[in-house]
Amino acid sequence: MNWLNVFTISKDVHWVGVRDWNRILFDALIPLPMGTSYNSYLIIGEKKNALIDTVNPGFEKELEGKIRKLIDPSDLDYIVMNHAEPDHAGAIPHLMSINSKAVLVTNTRGAKMAKTYFGVPDDRILIISDQDTIDLGGKTLRFIEAPMLHWPETIFTYLHEDKILFPCDFFGSHIAKGVYDEDFDDLLVHAQRYFGEIMMPFKSAARRALAKIKDLDISIIAPSHGPIHRNTQRIVRAYGGWANGETRRKATVVYVTMWKSTEKMIKPFIEALMSEGVEVSLHDLVSSDVGDIVKDLVDSRAIVLGAPTVLNGMHPLAFYAAYLVKALRPPTKFGAFLSSYGWGGGAKKQFQDMLGNSGIDVVGSIEINGPPSEEDIEQIVGLSKTLALKIME
Numbered sequence: 001m002n003w004l005n006v007f008t009i010s011k012d013v014h015w016v017g018v019r020d021w022n023r024i025l026f027d028a029l030i031p032l033p034m035g036t037s038y039n040s041y042l043i044i045g046e047k048k049n050a051l052i053d054t055v056n057p058g059f060e061k062e063l064e065g066k067i068r069k070l071i072d073p074s075d076l077d078y079i080v081m082n083h084a085e086p087d088h089a090g091a092i093p094h095l096m097s098i099n100s101k102a103v104l105v106t107n108t109r110g111a112k113m114a115k116t117y118f119g120v121p122d123d124r125i126l127i128i129s130d131q132d133t134i135d136l137g138g139k140t141l142r143f144i145e146a147p148m149l150h151w152p153e154t155i156f157t158y159l160h161e162d163k164i165l166f167p168c169d170f171f172g173s174h175i176a177k178g179v180y181d182e183d184f185d186d187l188l189v190h191a192q193r194y195f196g197e198i199m200m201p202f203k204s205a206a207r208r209a210l211a212k213i214k215d216l217d218i219s220i221i222a223p224s225h226g227p228i229h230r231n232t233q234r235i236v237r238a239y240g241g242w243a244n245g246e247t248r249r250k251a252t253v254v255y256v257t258m259w260k261s262t263e264k265m266i267k268p269f270i271e272a273l274m275s276e277g278v279e280v281s282l283h284d285l286v287s288s289d290v291g292d293i294v295k296d297l298v299d300s301r302a303i304v305l306g307a308p309t310v311l312n313g314m315h316p317l318a319f320y321a322a323y324l325v326k327a328l329r330p331p332t333k334f335g336a337f338l339s340s341y342g343w344g345g346g347a348k349k350q351f352q353d354m355l356g357n358s359g360i361d362v363v364g365s366i367e368i369n370g371p372p373s374e375e376d377i378e379q380i381v382g383l384s385k386t387l388a389l390k391i392m393e
């Protein structure tokens with residue numbers, strides 16, 4: 001297993017994670033155009049050794065081999081489970097089977113999950129609380145409760161002497177390649193996409209966590225997906241904006257069209273928006289990547305949905321998009337809906353029912369029969385200009 005790559009991020013702190021180059025979906029939902037990584041970190045203290053998070057099921061032997069390049073896995077004293085989701089905790093049973101002394105470090109909620117998902121017995125769990133510490137000998141771990149980032153049990157681990165924050169999912173990105181943030185000019189684009197997919201529904205929890213770590217002296221942020229941040233202020237600032245729901249003068253426009261009538265409504269709508277100075281991101285639901293749509297929703301002030309009626313309701317792709325908008329709770333303030341039907345409407349009513357209590361102010365909905373007439377286009381442009389005024393306020 002000499003081919004296995006490990007690297008040192010600080011003295012006696014080593015990356016022993018794995019890269020999942022070929023994974024195409026996360027949670028059977030989120031496309032991963034750049035794969036992902038499962039970062040695991042080995043900290044070698046003067047008295048004790050600790051592993052921060054493990055890796056996805058299927059990579060247990062690779063993780064074991066990497067640890068073995070640095071220490072005998074039976075010399076691990078602590079396995080810190082920042083988060084119980086299997087992409088980070090899935091190798092815990094294997095490590096505990098080849099090591100008879102290591103204890104799993106987690107909080108009360110994590111302990112229950114570790115027993116349920118991974119069969120970890122009580123006598124091999126060390127339950128910690130917020131701000132508890134463990135001394136490894138010259139390396140001190142501090143645990144920071146950060147619930148809902150992204151499950152209820154989530155904690156961050158801070159390595160005091162090296163000023164390294166291990167926040168697991170938080171500050172992550174789904175990228176298999178690269179090591180540090182300097183490797184990517186466009187890292188914030190990937191991080192924004194990841195924030196939208198994973199963190200956006202939990203913006204208030206993100207704000208609480210950011211407030212908690214505000215006064216921590218952090219030199220390195222080592223998340224459990226994607227590159228390690230050495231320019232820590234850049235990602236912390238970006239997260240501050242996203243978590244606070246800061247939006248741009250921007251509209252995300254998503255649509256699906258069957259016989260081009262809805263598309264003929266969308267085109268004048270976006271032209272009118274842009275003529276008023278609104279930034280527009282357009283996504284055809286047939287070919288778009290849902291992660292790209294979600295990335296745009298992170299900082300869009302408005303969402304425009306275009307959908308024909310199919311069997312008395314929205315086209316299923318648009319129904320899915322509307323559901324995602326509701327579930328992911330973007331900071332979007334305004335909305336509009338455009339629809340064409342062939343022989344019977346219903347999409348507009350379904351849209352209003354779905355997003356009625358979402359907190360999005362639906363500025364207007366237009367539902368027409370067949371392709372838009374000149375009068376319809378005038379109405380569509382009028383609605384677009386009304387929406388643009390709201391966005392530009």
Ligand code: FEO
Nearest residue numbers: 083085087150169
């Ligand atoms: Fe990367 Fe919530 O697991």
